Amino acid sequence: MxxxxxxxxxxxxxxxxxxxxxxxxxxxxxxxxxxxxxxxxxxxxxxxxxxxxxxxxxxxxxxxxxxxxxxxxxxxxxxxxxxxxxxxxxxxxxxxxxxxxxxxxxxxxNGGKNLSVNYSFAESPFGNLIVASTPRGICYMAFNDDEANALSDLKQKFSNAIFQRKLDLMQQNALFIFQNDWSKLPEIKLHLKGTDFQLKVWETLLKIPLGKLSTYGNIAEQIGNPNASRAVGTAIGSNPVAFLIPCHRVIQSSGNIGGYLWGNTRKTAIIGWESAKTDIVEM
Incomplete structure (x- = not known):
């Protein structure tokens, strides 16, 4: 220094x-x-x-x-x-x-006592997942093949909230993304809890086009903090909404896949799947 x-x-x-x-x-x-x-x-x-x-x-x-x-x-x-x-x-x-x-x-x-959270389990091309919503939007989505563990993780995020196993319209719109119905994307609302820095990083991730990739350094530059690559990585690792907030589209500048909360193999599969889908669309 x-x-x-x-x-x-x-x-x-x-x-x-x-x-x-x-x-x-x-x-x-x-x-x-x-x-x-x-x-x-x-x-x-x-x-x-x-x-x-x-x-x-x-x-x-x-x-x-x-x-x-x-x-x-x-x-x-x-x-x-x-x-x-x-x-x-x-x-x-x-x-x-x-x-x-x-x-x-x-x-x-009240520890989220007045917060109502609906949740449901679904299948996706990349394994089973849990998706949860509040009246304000999707608050949680995670890949997990064990329903009991998935529900336990959700409840830790919103302690003392009122939970109901119910597939609502918000969740249905979110799950349409796995059926290639991207016309439903404008109907997906998110209810996110995070610091201003985290929210800024997650918002930037939403701008990465389908089938494209970015790097931690690029994300840091886009949010106006070019020296914050490490902090960006931490914020990406805290993403509470798998796939919808596409943290899987961020890789290391070296070209290595990098980490992924839900497993590097799944991340590689998602990147390949999205790339194939965009190739079909372009043809």
């Missing part, structure tokens, strides 16, 4: 420490940049490069973490949680949870 890089690292470390210590004041970009003696524009760019997210989003993650402790561990009210987190009201607390957690503060406080 050269002298300039060391200086940049020190500034970002100082900024992170400041945000963690002063999040209850909800400092704005200008205030944080001033603390590390940078212009707001330069600081925003530098922070995003080093931390993989913007100062505003990082502040939101810190605020959310504190709010979670108050709601879950201390059973604080929504009003008190908003106040103790430095938010102007319960409306901002609600928006914070919806945008990052994909659920309301009340749903989080």
């Amino acid at each position: 050269n002298e300039q890089q060391q200086l940049n690292y020190s500034r970002i470390a100082e900024a992170i420490a400041y945000i963690k210590s002063n999040f209850k004041e909800q400092p704005n970009l200008d205030e944080i940049a001033q603390k590390v003696h940078l212009s707001p524009f330069h600081f925003q760019r530098l922070f995003s490069e080093w931390a993989g997210t913007t100062p505003k989003k990082f502040l939101q993650y810190i605020s959310l973490g504190h709010a979670k402790i108050l709601l879950k561990d201390q059973q604080a009210t929504l009003f008190d949680t908003a106040f103790e987190t430095g938010l102007s009201g319960t409306g901002r607390l609600h928006d914070l949870f919806i945008n990052i957690e994909g659920m309301t503060p009340a749903e989080y406080k």
Whole structure:
């Protein structure tokens, strides 16, 4: 690390420490940049490069973490949680949870108790899978030949939710993709829970065309963080919706297939299957 890089690292470390210590004041970009003696524009760019997210989003993650402790561990009210987190009201607390957690503060406080999840099992060209949905969209899809294990994994994702084995219209539209009925794709809605960085990576994966491949480095560049290939790989490995969010279309820059949550053999088979399908369409 050269002298300039060391200086940049020190500034970002100082900024992170400041945000963690002063999040209850909800400092704005200008205030944080001033603390590390940078212009707001330069600081925003530098922070995003080093931390993989913007100062505003990082502040939101810190605020959310504190709010979670108050709601879950201390059973604080929504009003008190908003106040103790430095938010102007319960409306901002609600928006914070919806945008990052994909659920309301009340749903989080109750461990997803008010969240209704339908699930069903299906066959695909690549093995059996479980698909689950909430009223907002598909929340989970995973390859798993053992139904008991599949259901257990789902319940760990949404503890205390109300589960019902039911094949609904959202799931049917999602499963049509295995029948080559890609006309149903616009009808597929997703209900995802993740950090801003994860959501940005998953959104970028959706833009990889059928039958095409990308690399971890390319994805990092597309989201504006060219040095974040490792973080991109972690986000891809956390993909909760197999196949629909096509993490299988991302390989290493060397040409190696790379890892896949549901097995490298399955990943190779899916890539070959999609390539064959696009060849038929082009003919």
